[in-house]
Amino acid sequence: MCNVTTSPPLLTAFAGIFPVMSYLHVPAKMSRPLWLMMGTCFLVDTSDIPTTSWAKKSPFVFLTSSHTFLPWQWMPDPSALKIPEDYRKARYITGRLMMADTSSGRAVATHTYTVSPLRFHPTLDVCALSMSGAESDAFRTLLKQRQQEKYFTLSPTDAAQGTSIVVSGYRGIGRLGELDTLDASVLSKLSKEDQASLLAELQNVEGKQEFNACGLRVARKGVAVTTHGLCYNGMSGAPAQLSSLNATSGLGGDGGMERRGVCDGVLYGYAHQHEKEDAYPAEERGYIGYVPSTAILDWLREG
Secondary structure, three states: OOOOOOOHHHHHHOOOOEEEEEOOOOOOOOOOOOOEEEEEEEEEEOOOOOOOOOHOOOEEEEEEEEHOOOOOHHHHHHHHOOOHHHHHHHHHEEEEEEEEOOOEEEEEEEEEEEEEEEEEOOOOOOOOEEOOOHHHHHHHHHHHHHHOOEEEEEEEOOOOOOOOEEEEEEEEEEHHHHOOOOOOOOOOOHHHHHHHHHHHOOOOOOOOOOEEEEEEEEEEEEEEEEEEEEOOOOOOOOOOHHHHHHHHOOOOOOOOOOOHHHHHHHHEEEEEOOOOOOOHHHHHOEEEEEEEEEHHHHHHHOO
């Protein structure tokens, strides 16, 4: 595991990346929002995007994984979630972005901002989030105060095979980072004692995310093998960056002062989890999957 929580300068270098959580709330049907998933999101630079694009409709646009906000669309059996089909609508979904403590790398549950799904990619596991209103003004002010106002541009070229990339995001702390939350049978695999303990832990998960980074090597487009550290649950939606771009991607310890970063893709999890098992060679079934930036650019530019 690549433990970066002991290095505050490195944490500030990864400005523009945030822990996020999704919630389901059906008015008049639910007394309070139901926590769905934890993930990671990051700020996207929209300055070069056409003014007619949907991405220009929000003062801030974040990218993350689609399954963090619509998990049922990425499960073999959506009914296993025990969420009524009538409730599985994007309009009932909202999110909370949290700031992280720059000395510990942990999410601060009392320091949150509301984010909403802006658009879901029609076929890929990536979506855009928006923040608007007074919250966006307060958010911008805080970013500037903390010198963390950083935006990522999407690379127009694919990372070559054998290239080293770095994924930096927010994992769930302890077991929350080790469990596959898209696996509805996860509880049945535990003892009764562990089930009770986990269910109690799941009642209050806000703030239970911490910064983590891992190194990968590109095996082929959208597929990479871990070389340093590990990727954990909660890191879906994190940006993948070429490690050779240290000067611009924030890996050079710039303390967050560099306002632009280059993103080569959006992490979604295991490479084979959205495909039939026989679609990947056996040796790749533990590989990490990411949506290449080249597959996202045209979508961002749409009107």
